[in-house]
Amino acid sequence: MSDTPNDKRHAPAAARNRDPIAEVLAGVLPETGLVLEIASGSGEHAVWFAERFPGLTWQPSDPDPAALRSIAAWIEQSGLENLRTPVTLDAAASDWPVGSADAVVCINMIHISPWSATEGLMAGAARLLPAGGPLYLYGPYRRGGAHTAPSNEAFDESLRARNPAWGIRDMEAVVEAAEAAGLTFEKAVAMPANNFSLILRRAPR
Numbered sequence: 557m558s559d560t561p562n563d564k565r566h567a568p569a570a571a572r573n574r575d576p577i578a579e580v581l582a583g584v585l586p587e588t589g590l591v592l593e594i595a596s597g598s599g600e601h602a603v604w605f606a607e608r609f610p611g612l613t614w615q616p617s618d619p620d621p622a623a624l625r626s627i628a629a630w631i632e633q634s635g636l637e638n639l640r641t642p643v644t645l646d647a648a649a650s651d652w653p654v655g656s657a658d659a660v661v662c663i664n665m666i667h668i669s670p671w672s673a674t675e676g677l678m679a680g681a682a683r684l685l686p687a688g689g690p691l692y693l694y695g696p697y698r699r700g701g702a703h704t705a706p707s708n709e710a711f712d713e714s715l716r717a718r719n720p721a722w723g724i725r726d727m728e729a730v731v732e733a734a735e736a737a738g739l740t741f742e743k744a745v746a747m748p749a750n751n752f753s754l755i756l757r758r759a760p761r
């Protein structure tokens with residue numbers, strides 16, 4: 557992550573993964589409605605996807621004030637009208653500043669936050685989404701108790717060294733947490749650089 561003038565941050569990984577993610581999102585997101593993005597980070601994804609999916613309104617969020625400033629700066633530069641002002645949102649909180657959404661998107665947060673953020677994410681998505689509404693997740697996961705690549709194992713070690721509460725999660729545990737909150741697992745899609753898209757949907761109430 558690097559800073560540019562005018563508060564804009566630049567995450568090189570976001571530029572690399574935005575097109576493969578958009579391809580999957582095209583088959584998952586509704587044509588119209590509100591998308592709540594959790595952990596928007598620099599805001600580059602928000603602007604890219606808002607432009608790519610003009611029928612949708614994109615609501616970015618993040619708990620980090622510097623991220624919120626970056627998101628706002630990218631939005632201002634974009635001139636797009638289907639982007640909302642970013643809101644402060646900690647996924648672990650039991651009360652979110654957005655009351656409903658037609659889809660929830662969360663990219664690269666689950667491994668770089670405590671497990672309580674994942675549990676809060678699942679509870680929040682289940683609260684906000686209509687029956688059938690999608691929760692889209694992207695990031696690295698372990699499968700069957702094992703890393704899917706040596707580079708992920710090294711990344712996991714570096715994450716845990718930075719914060720023992722962080723780390724690459726077992727996909728099965730993430731799906732279990734989602735199902736406990738009232739979501740159903742639809743599919744996992746293998747993505748470039750040993751990442752996965754996970755598609756979950758709100759179960760009927």
Ligand SMILES: C[S@@+](CC[C@H](N)C(=O)[O-])C[C@H]1O[C@@H](n2cnc3c(N)ncnc32)[C@H](O)[C@@H]1O
Nearest residue numbers: 567570595596597620646647663664665669673
């Ligand atoms: C690796 S960055 C990913 C940012 C962006 N989604 C991307 O892919 O470029 C992780 C983001 O998760 C956010 N984050 C960390 N803990 C969080 C939490 N409890 N709730 C919501 N976001 C959180 C951080 O502030 C940071 O912006």
